[in-house]
Structures are given as C-alpha cells and as structure tokens.
Amino acid sequence: xSDAPRSEVITIGDxxxxxxxxxxxxxxxxxxxxxxGVPVRWSSCVTDDIEEIQAAISLAMNRADVVILSGGLGPxxxxxxxxAIAKLYDLPLIESPEQREHVARLFQNLGRELxxxxxxxxxxxDGTDRLHNPLGTAAGIHLKWKRRHLFAVPGVPPEMQRMxxxxxxxxLAREFGEAxxxxxxxxxxxxxxxxxLQRLGDLDPLSRRVSLAYLPNQGLxxxxxxxxxxxxxxxxxxxxxxxxxxxxxxxxxxxxxGRDTLPQVIGDILVNRAQWxxxxxxxxxxxxASLLTDTPGASRWFAQGLVAYAxxxxxxxxxxxANTLETFGAVSEETVRQMAEGARTNAGADWAVSVSxxxxxxxxTDEKPIGTVWIGIACELRTVAQKIQVxxxxxxxxxxxxxxxxxxxxxxxxVRG
Amino acid sequence: xSDAPRSEVITIGDxxxxxxxxxxxxxxxxxxxxxxGVPVRWSSCVTDDIEEIQAAISLAMNRADVVILSGGLGPxxxxxxxxAIAKLYDLPLIESPEQREHVARLFQNLGRELxxxxxxxxxxxDGTDRLHNPLGTAAGIHLKWKRRHLFAVPGVPPEMQRMxxxxxxxxLAREFGEAxxxxxxxxxxxxxxxxxLQRLGDLDPLSRRVSLAYLPNQGLxxxxxxxxxxxxxxxxxxxxxxxxxxxxxxxxxxxxxGRDTLPQVIGDILVNRAQWxxxxxxxxxxxxASLLTDTPGASRWFAQGLVAYAxxxxxxxxxxxANTLETFGAVSEETVRQMAEGARTNAGADWAVSVSxxxxxxxxTDEKPIGTVWIGIACELRTVAQKIQVxxxxxxxxxxxxxxxxxxxxxxxxVRG
Numbered sequence: 136x137s138d139a140p141r142s143e144v145i146t147i148g149d150x151x152x153x154x155x156x157x158x159x160x161x162x163x164x165x166x167x168x169x170x171x172g173v174p175v176r177w178s179s180c181v182t183d184d185i186e187e188i189q190a191a192i193s194l195a196m197n198r199a200d201v202v203i204l205s206g207g208l209g210p211x212x213x214x215x216x217x218x219a220i221a222k223l224y225d226l227p228l229i230e231s232p233e234q235r236e237h238v239a240r241l242f243q244n245l246g247r248e249l250x251x252x253x254x255x256x257x258x259x260x261d262g263t264d265r266l267h268n269p270l271g272t273a274a275g276i277h278l279k280w281k282r283r284h285l286f287a288v289p290g291v292p293p294e295m296q297r298m299x300x301x302x303x304x305x306x307l308a309r310e311f312g313e314a315x316x317x318x319x320x321x322x323x324x325x326x327x328x329x330x331x332l333q334r335l336g337d338l339d340p341l342s343r344r345v346s347l348a349y350l351p352n353q354g355l356x357x358x359x360x361x362x363x364x365x366x367x368x369x370x371x372x373x374x375x376x377x378x379x380x381x382x383x384x385x386x387x388x389x390x391x392x393g394r395d396t397l398p399q400v401i402g403d404i405l406v407n408r409a410q411w412x413x414x415x416x417x418x419x420x421x422x423x424a425s426l427l428t429d430t431p432g433a434s435r436w437f438a439q440g441l442v443a444y445a446x447x448x449x450x451x452x453x454x455x456x457a458n459t460l461e462t463f464g465a466v467s468e469e470t471v472r473q474m475a476e477g478a479r480t481n482a483g484a485d486w487a488v489s490v491s492x493x494x495x496x497x498x499x500t501d502e503k504p505i506g507t508v509w510i511g512i513a514c515e516l517r518t519v520a521q522k523i524q525v526x527x528x529x530x531x532x533x534x535x536x537x538x539x540x541x542x543x544x545x546x547x548x549x550v551r552g
Numbered sequence: 553x554s555d556a557p558r559s560e561v562i563t564i565g566d567x568x569x570x571x572x573x574x575x576x577x578x579x580x581x582x583x584x585x586x587x588x589g590v591p592v593r594w595s596s597c598v599t600d601d602i603e604e605i606q607a608a609i610s611l612a613m614n615r616a617d618v619v620i621l622s623g624g625l626g627p628x629x630x631x632x633x634x635x636a637i638a639k640l641y642d643l644p645l646i647e648s649p650e651q652r653e654h655v656a657r658l659f660q661n662l663g664r665e666l667x668x669x670x671x672x673x674x675x676x677x678d679g680t681d682r683l684h685n686p687l688g689t690a691a692g693i694h695l696k697w698k699r700r701h702l703f704a705v706p707g708v709p710p711e712m713q714r715m716x717x718x719x720x721x722x723x724l725a726r727e728f729g730e731a732x733x734x735x736x737x738x739x740x741x742x743x744x745x746x747x748x749l750q751r752l753g754d755l756d757p758l759s760r761r762v763s764l765a766y767l768p769n770q771g772l773x774x775x776x777x778x779x780x781x782x783x784x785x786x787x788x789x790x791x792x793x794x795x796x797x798x799x800x801x802x803x804x805x806x807x808x809x810g811r812d813t814l815p816q817v818i819g820d821i822l823v824n825r826a827q828w829x830x831x832x833x834x835x836x837x838x839x840x841a842s843l844l845t846d847t848p849g850a851s852r853w854f855a856q857g858l859v860a861y862a863x864x865x866x867x868x869x870x871x872x873x874a875n876t877l878e879t880f881g882a883v884s885e886e887t888v889r890q891m892a893e894g895a896r897t898n899a900g901a902d903w904a905v906s907v908s909x910x911x912x913x914x915x916x917t918d919e920k921p922i923g924t925v926w927i928g929i930a931c932e933l934r935t936v937a938q939k940i941q942v943x944x945x946x947x948x949x950x951x952x953x954x955x956x957x958x959x960x961x962x963x964x965x966x967v968r969g
Binding site: 181244245250425534 | 570571573576578579584586591592593595598599746750767776831835836837839840844848864869911913914921923943951
C-alpha cells in the first residue's frame with residue numbers, strides 16, 4: 136500500500152443497518168473523496184449509540200487521514216454524533232451567535248417560533264470549525280487533530296452534498312491537491328450497459344489512462360470518465376481522447392455532458408425555438424409532466440399536460456376514436472398516435488408526447504405482457520411512435536423507464552427538427 | 553443493550569468504497585437479518601486486501617452472533633474472502649466432488665470447457681459447510697466457531713439473495729427463532745419530528761420497553777416501534793401500549809399502520825365508496841397524479857388528471873375567473889378553490905385536489921416567498937383550502953412536500969365524509 140492519503144466514511148443510523156434506506160451517502164462520499172485525491176479505504180455503518188459512534192471514530196482517526204461522519208446531527212435524542220465527538224476529544228458545547236441567527240431565520244421563514252427541542256441546534260463544539268448548512272438547522276463540524284481531519288455532516292442527502300461540495304471539497308483540494316483528478320460525465324439514453332461495453336470493445340486504449348464508471352438509471356446511462364494524470368493539461372487531453380472514442384461508438388445515444396438532465400436539454404431546445412410542449416399520459420400517470428416541471432423555468436415551454444388514465448378520457452378529451460380503442464386496444468401504436476395528435480391540438484402546442492402501456496401488476500397478456508409501452512410524438516410535420524418493452528419489477532420502475540424512454544424519443548425528434 | 557442476538561455485515565470490494573456501486577447488498581441483508589430475528593448491529597465495507605478482510609472478520613466474530621461476508625468469492629486474484637477465512641481459522645482447501653460437478657455443469661451449459669482460471673472454484677474449505685450456488689460457480693461458506701456463525705456469500709446480488717433465502721434464512725430461523733422481535737410502523741403526515749417529540753413529552757414510559765425510530769420523508773413521518781421482549785405476547789402488549797400512547801398525542805396525524813402508502817389509503821376509501829378522484833396541479837406539475845398512479849388498481853378510482861401550469865390553462869380549461877387571477881394571483885385560496893371545483897366538474901369526479909404554489913428558484917416575493925403553496929379540495933358538499941409554507945431547498949423538494957401535504961389534506965377530508 137502506498138502512503139497516499141486515505142479516508143474513512145462512517146455513516147450513522149439504524150435505518151441504514153436495518154436496510155430501510157440504501158446507503159447512498161456512502162456511495163456519494165466514496166465517489167467524491169476519490170476525486171478529491173483521498174480515496175476511501177474503510178467504510179462502516181454504526182447504530183445510534185454513543186459508545187459505538189465513539190469507538191468507530193477512534194478507530195478511524197487512528198488509521199485514516201480524513202474521516203467523514205454522516206448522520207446523527209439533528210435535534211432528537213437519538214442524534215448523538217456531536218456528543219460522541221465532544222466526549223472523545225473533551226470539547227465543550229458553546230453558543231454560536233452565527234448558528235443561532237441561522238437557525239432562528241430558518242424557523243422565521245416557516246413562520247414558526249424556534250421550538251425548545253431545536254435549541255440545541257444553535258450550539259457548536261468549542262475548538263472546532265462550524266460548517267454552515269444553508270439548507271437546514273444541523274451545523275457540520277470540522278475538527279483538526281494530529282494532522283488528521285474529522286468532518287461531521289448531516290445525513291439528509293441534499294444537506295450533506297451541498298456541505299461537501301461547498302466547504303469540504305475545496306478544503307481537501309487545498310490540503311491533498313497534488314493529485315489532479317479530472318472527470319467528465321457523458322449522459323446517454325436508449326443504450327444498455329452491456330451493449331455499450333460491446334461497442335466499446337477492447338478498452339485498452341482507454342483503460343491505461345482513463346477509468347470509466349457506468350451509472351445506469353432506468354433507461355438512462357451515465358458514463359463517468361476520470362483521469363488521474365499528473366497535470367491538468369494531460370488530464371484534459373486524456374478525457375478528450377476518451378470522449379471522442381466513446382462518442383464515435385455511441386454517437387446518437389449521448390444527450391448531454393455534465394449534469395444537464397434530459398428535461399433540461401429538451402427545455403433548452405424548446406426555449407430557443409419559442410416552442411411549446413404538452414403531454415398525454417396513460418401508464419406513466421403524470422410522471423413525465425412531473426419530470427419536465429422539475430426543471431427551473433419549465434413554464435416558458437410547458438403550459439399544460441393531461442393524465443388520460445381511462446379509455447373514456449382518451450376518447451372524449453383527446454379524440455382517440457372508439458374504433459381504434461376497440462380494434463387495437465389502448466396500448467397500441469394507433470392509440471398513442473391519436474393521443475399525441477389530440478393533445479397537441481387541444482393545448483395548441485408545437486410538440487406532444489404520449490404514452491400508453493401496461494404498468495402491472497395486472498393487465499398483462501401473452502401478446503402484451505406487463506412492461507409493454509407505446510410512445511407517441513407529434514409535431515407539425517409528423518407523428519412517430521415507438522414500442523418498448525421494459526422490465527416488470529414494479530409499477531414505479533415500469534413508469535420511470537417508460538418516462539425516460541419517452542423523453543429520449545422526444546429529444547431525438549426535437550434534434551431531427 | 554439487551555442480550556438479543558446480533559449480526560454483522562461485511563461487504564467487500566473497492567467498487568463499493570469508491571462509490572461506483574451503491575451498497576444494495578448491505579440493505580438487503582439488513583432487512584432480511586432483522587426479519588430473521590438477528591438484527592444488524594455493525595456493517596462495514598473493506599477493500600480487496602487479505603489483511604483488511606481478516607481484521608474485519610476477527611473484529612466481527614468477537615462481537616456478533618452471526619457474521620455475513622458478501623463478495624470476494626469469485627475466481628480472480630482479487631477475490632480473497634476464502635483465503636482470508638482459511639488463514640484466520642487455519643483451514644485447508646480440499647477438493648469437493650459435488651462442487652466440481654456443479655462448476656463443470658455450469659460451463660457445459662454454456663458450451664465451454666472449464667477454464668484453468670476457474671479450477672479454484674471447485675475447491676472448498678475443510679471444516680466448513682458448502683453453500684450451494686445454483687446461479688454461479690462461487691460456492692458459499694458456512695463456518696461454526698464458538699457458537700457463532702460465519703457465512704460467506706457471493707457479491708452478485710441474485711446469487712447472494714437466493715443463497716440467503718434458501719439456505720441461510722432457514723438456518724437462522726432454527727437457531728434464533730426464540731427471540732421475538734416485534735415491530736410496527738405508524739405512518740403520519742402533517743406533523744414534524746420536533747412537534748412530535750414535544751407532544752410525546754417524557755418518553756420514559758416507552759423507552760424502557762419499546763424503541764422508537766423516526767423516519768421523516770418530506771412532510772410524511774413514519775414512527776417505527778420495536779420491542780425486543782422475550783415472548784410474542786409480551787412484545788405485542790408492549791407495542792400496543794406504545795401505539796396507544798403515541799396515538800393519544802398525535803391522533804389525527806396517523807393515516808396508516810404498516811406499509812400502506814397515503815395514495816393506497818386514499819384509493820381504498822374511494823373504491824369502497826365507488827367514488828372518483830381527479831387532480832388539477834400547477835406547481836406540483838403532475839407529481840400528485842404520478843404518486844396516485846403508483847398504486848396498483850388506481851384505474852378503479854382515478855380516470856383523469858390535469859397539469860394546469862399556465863394561467864391561461866387555469867382560466868380556459870378549469871374556469872378560474874380572470875378577475876380572481878388578477879386580484880388574488882395564481883397562488884391564492886380563491887384560485888385553488890376554483891381550480892378544484894372546475895376540475896371536479898370537468899372530469900365528472902366526486903373529489904378533486906388542486907395545488908398552486910411557488911416552486912422556485914424564481915418567482916418568490918416578500919408576500920409569497922418560494923415554498924408558498926395553496927391546496928384545494930372539492931367534493932359535492934364543500935370546498936376547502938389550506939395554505940402551507942414548505943422549505944425552499946429545491947424545486948423537487950417543494951413539489952414533493954406540497955404533494956404529500958395535498959394528499960394528506962385530501963385524506964383528512966375523505967375521512968370527514
């Protein structure tokens with residue numbers, strides 16, 4: 136083992152141990168700490184018990200250069216992280232005017248008095264740095280001890296992530312920054328991990344210099360390229376080579392680089408053209424509209440969407456013909472075409488996306504098993520339809536895969552013009 | 553801490569430490585071990601290094617009754633779990649005719665010769681029981697040592713899960729079946745964690761016998777009560793007492809026990825009454841409809857939903873008056889009332905829920921900051937409206953909190969009749 140700096144992650148909470156929550160925080164910290172040049176060497180999860188937490192911290196601070204604790208910073212009696220650090224390093228709790236003001240303001244924004252139970256959120260550990268939590272009342276903790284760093288961050292993912300990105304990552308970069316890590320993500324859809332690997336073929340030209348991580352998400356696939364080259368210029372060249380190599384083999388599947396989502400990319404195209412989009416959803420039940428409206432500024436290109444769950448609604452509101460529904464059924468090419476065209480006319484929109492499928496657990500047949508989904512796209516020039524077959528594990532997953540595929544087909548058609 | 557049996561999970565692999573894979577195996581084992589009466593008390597993740605694996609096993613076998621190692625059983629040089637156990641307990645590797653035949657047959661089914669690299673997969677540890685792996689070449693290991701159990705299972709999720717269900721779970725049930733763990737979840741909404749704690753007051757009457765875990769989720773709050781009493785009758789009495797104590801102090805906030813979701817509870821009420829529901833969503837953008845349609849059989853009580861994002865749609869499709877929109881604005885009591893009433897009439901439904909709010913990041917004002925949300929409910933007898941103020945962390949969170957609150961208000965009104 137080299138003497139490169141190493142980190143340890145400790146996540147706290149019975150809900151993790153008992154499997155009620157999958158440990159996404161450990162995965163996030165694992166990725167980001169490696170990118171910051173301090174790869175995780177040990178990771179453990181402990182129960183809400185002060186002695187267990189103290190034992191885990193002691194062990195970690197004896198072997199790792201950087202230790203991150205996540206969870207147990209809230210106001211309730213089973214939040215014990217701060218107490219564990221206080222006991223272990225004999226640090227008193229003191230008032231922090233900044234923290235008190237921050238907590239008071241958060242409650243004020245909610246129109247509520249600061250409850251007695253939250254008063255302990257206004258205290259900080261003497262001898263440590265307070266990490267500001269713009270999203271919540273739980274302050275983070277940074278303790279330097281014998282050239283080692285101990286950080287305590289909240290367990291709520293958005294609070295933890297923001298605190299890490301804005302306060303911890305820059306600090307680690309300053310401290311351990313010799314290793315330049317350069318990363319870029321290619322976002323794809325309509326291609327599976329195994330197909331991608333087949334197309335990439337012999338990875339040798341890449342694998343020497345760039346490591347690839349595949350992050351599939353229900354019909355979407357992110358490919359994260361990381362270079363650990365010695366200087367920024369070399370790293371950028373490595374990544375550019377890898378991106379070219381991958382794009383050559385997967386061209387039309389890439390819809391974005393970096394963090395842009397499919398709805399964001401779709402919205403940007405629509406805004407640039409001053410066009411409007413509408414939705415007509417059966418089996419996705421509003422999920423496509425909801426994904427679209429997760430995008431800030433969606434009101435500039437999305438005015439109206441319909442969930443047409445019952446056949447009567449497809450017929451009466453969208454104008455799908457009774458004959459079509461009888462002859463081909465609600466899950467058919469003909470139905471989604473008429474749904475998309477009807478929705479586009481109803482809303483006076485430039486584009487419409489429609490979906491009809493079998494989400495299960497009932498309703499599947501030999502001919503149309505659960506997971507059969509038809510997608511329709513209508514614009515002024517044409518209407519297209521596509522059938523996909525997704526796994527049938529759960530309604531939620533069928534809906535999500537169907538929605539992602541529908542958004543990707545819409546994106547492809549938008550690009551066609 | 554009681555002397556109830558406890559387990560430890562050790563997952564092995566750099567892909568977990570570096571966050572390339574989320575640790576779903578730890579979550580699966582956490583759930584299932586708790587259900588088998590051997591709740592997980594420690595969970596750790598270690599790198600593919602034989603000394604680290606040995607250290608983790610030693611520590612675990614000194615404190616847990618059951619230890620499960622997942623990963624590192626494959627044929628490649630970085631699969632070191634079996635070697636670590638062999639060294640630690642001084643067990644020789646021996647030929648196993650059954651395992652050899654199994655591995656040979658797997659390759660035969662693929663039409664391939666048994667490769668030299670996989671020959672080590674035909675060996676087993678002397679003094680241990682071999683756990684059969686019907687899906688792959690990696691045999692599992694079961695070692696009994698000083699009344700403790702050490703299991704090694706593959707890291708590939710389907711192989712691990714099947715081995716656990718078919719071979720480990722029955723064994724644990726036989727061994728630890730005496731300890732009765734009894735748990736029940738109260739599902740609440742419209743109440744925060746700090747308010748709940750305030751209402752519960754002095755927890756002493758509960759905390760001696762029942763442990764409570766609070767699982768907040770954007771406006772929803774699950775309270776899980778767990779008793780580790782010595783027999784089932786005592787455990788059930790403990791839980792009944794705790795439930796009564798909590799319900800007395802939070803009565804109207806509880807919408808379900810166990811696993812039922814708010815949409816399921818709503819759907820059950822509607823089905824029983826043969827009534828229909830419709831939605832008219834502005835800021836939630838289809839999320840409420842999507843949550844409702846996550847419920848199997850939603851088509852029996854949900855036929856149609858509208859996303860009315862633009863003011864024109866509220867006016868033209870739902871019949872909100874221009875005067876209302878001008879005088880009070882889109883985010884107002886008057887608007888959501890008219891939205892709900894219009895949606896109910898349009899869809900010919902018995903119930904309608906409407907939402908209009910400011911999801912951000914733009915559009916907030918001093919009077920109506922980001923996170924201001926109005927909810928309307930209309931039925932034949934009445935229309936009600938409620939204003940809530942949710943945090944402003946992100947659009948997704950504002951939407952989710954607004955949707956949960958809207959569903960809870962709908963539930964309350966359904967119960968009122």
